[in-house]
Amino acid sequence: MPRPAPGKRRTISSGTGLALAAAVSLALPGIAVADLPGGGDDDGYTVAVNVRFSGDAAPGGGGSYTVYVPPICWWEQMPSNNVDPTDPEAVYEYYMEEIRGGGRTPREVLQWPDEEVFLDAIEREENGENITWYWISHRSANRAPCSPQIRDYGDSWNNAIVIYSPFAHNEPPEPAVDPEVLAEAARDRMVIDRPEVDRNPKMAGSNAGATLVNVPTWFWVTNPDSVGGPDGERSIRAEVVGGDVWAEVTARTGGLSISSPSGNTFCDPSVAVVAWGDGASDDDACTVSFSRASVSYPDGYPVTASTEWSATWEGVTQDGEGVGGDLAPLSRQTSVDVPVAEIQSIVRGLR
Template sequence: MPTASLLESTSPASREAPCVTVVCGDTRDAGDEPSASGDVHAAADGERVSVELSGTGIRGGESGASGRRTVVVPPACFYRGFLSGVEYAQAWAAGGRFSSLVRRLPEEDQFEAFPDYLVKAAGPAGHWFYPTCVLDRFPSAEAYQAGYRAFRALHDVVFVLDGEPAPAGQVIPAESLAQLAYEETDLPAGVVQWNPRLAGTGATLVGVDTWVWVDNPVLQVEVTAQIPGLSATVTSVFDRLRVEAEGADAVTCQGTPGTAWVEGATTNCAVVFMRSTANQDVKDGQSLPTVTLTATSRWQASWTSSATPGVNTVMDDPQTVVYTAEIPVAEIQTLVTT
């Protein structure tokens, strides 16, 4: 009788490889080869894996400064406890659920019992553990299928005596480490500045170029997510700044967070206000009527992995940070004489 291939033939939509209600026997296909996706085996810790995060973009750290912390996440593949040795033997006895099941299955779905299961049932008490993977913990169904086959190529069912630790063998794909690093990236905050800025009021002027910039900008941050034997690094690079305010045409400042004003400098990040805020209501927390200026920085993230050195993969979703400032806008008063 051939060994079962139920696990390998499972639909990608399955949330977890089966064997909870049906034990598939030795389902590893000798023709399956581990993928080069960067799967790695971390030390067992229940059904959790400690991931070390480090870099200049660590969430909760000081902007632009290198930091380090550890998070605990569920692995994508791991060993799960199943039936005891006695329960498993009973399932294969005459009239048991597995012996009854194999008689009803088509030939291509037939499966055999775990090796030495009767010996294990007659010996010291213990439980069977089987290798499994969870679809939701992979970035795609294709990655799940490849990761599962790779995991099964290196891990078989294991009988563990009661009181002994569960078998080691947990996997987090490189893509999942990269996603974790992306989600844990804290893009640098900043303060929006502008010029002209009249002394005493901070007001800019109607009809002139108002320079806008982010003070002390950080243009690149990195976060690395690492487990033993595998790491993924996400690099977020500043791309552009979009400046918008009521009463002024919006402007996109490509490749720059603006230029701080100094005599003789130039900028491509300026807006022109067409009317004063003198007749506007005074907003909470302000002493003068103001207009809200919104500056949105857009960042492009990419990632690399120790599993595939030199390969740089761009993340699908750009990252953004929104800055706001309340700016009074004054008119230039002129005196005309004849």
């Protein structure tokens, strides 16, 4: 099979019946599958993997999606230039005559499974199953995570990896995915909304909507999830459907930043979610005191509400090893115009 040019996505069939085609996925029975934007590794290869997302930051509230990630290794249908991979009996004859009896090197022979596997595939085909032989892609730098058997023959034949195996047609195992790659895919799909803010006071009359110079203006988010609620956290868990690999990403924010040309503040999440109400105290609020009127800004001061999120992850590899670390941070922001008026007071002396 010719190698695609660098940077070109090539979708490989996974263990869920995904077609071998660029950016194509088929829904599984009973599983809602949707395409999400994919990525690619340095060579331009990605595989379609069914991933189940959950957690309060999961897209769509959770569910199964097809994502495109660079694999560690994956299964492809065995080439048909020497033997028909959909005919288990023909594959067995080919193995016996051309591999075991054809003068191949011991390592080449050891890449095939035990004879019982061939006979079982033939029996399954005779019993009505549609069996096809697959192999671990020869472009894979590390085939071990996909292999059903790794033979240890000491120093001379250490880690002789079985790379051929029969599976139900179009149902090979899911590609082996690095949990850190899965974590990155989950991070990119975290649902963290931009903070939407409301404020008080808002004047009426000729200065409608304006706040006042040197009067604490109370800001709060109308969508508390945008600051992770009072605890300032959002999380998402990604699990390979039918596999053992998973990764969970936790994003944490210190709070809400309010910035403008005339006043700034930073508030903890527990404060940023508190809305103004009659009788409320400014001591419990996220307030900004603007130092001067917004006369130089016809629509009011541009005020930016933003959040910065750190991101960490933990997960489990194909072999059950616990792993984790840090990911690139996230940020969200929105801007509103806030007019600020100044009230002039005349103080008359008493006689």
